Amino acid sequence: xxxxxxxxxxxxxxxxxxxxxxxxxxxxxxxxxxxxxxxxxxxxxxxxxxxxxxxxxxxxxxxxxxxxxxxxxxx
Numbered sequence: 001x002x003x004x005x006x007x008x009x010x011x012x013x014x015x016x017x018x019x020x021x022x023x024x025x026x027x028x029x030x031x032x033x034x035x036x037x038x039x040x041x042x043x044x045x046x047x048x049x050x051x052x053x054x055x056x057x058x059x060x061x062x063x064x065x066x067x068x069x070x071x072x073x074x075x
Contacts (some may be wrong), residue, residue, distance in 0.1 A: 012070040017073055021060050028053050029060035033068055
């Protein structure tokens with residue numbers, strides 16, 4: 001499990017997806033996508049994607065934009 005400090009957060013327009021970008025140092029950024037899941041009447045957030053590490057916030061954001069179509073609607 002990666003650990004870091006959150007530096008950006010975006011939620012989809014329908015409220016069912018969440019992007020969190022973290023930093024683990026000045027040249028180490030990654031993102032996590034979470035999706036809202038409902039099972040047996042309970043709703044919770046589940047991690048659906050964790051990126052590789054990127055050298056900058058801009059690189060992590062760019063990778064997220066290329067991989068998550070819903071993100072283009074909110075940025």
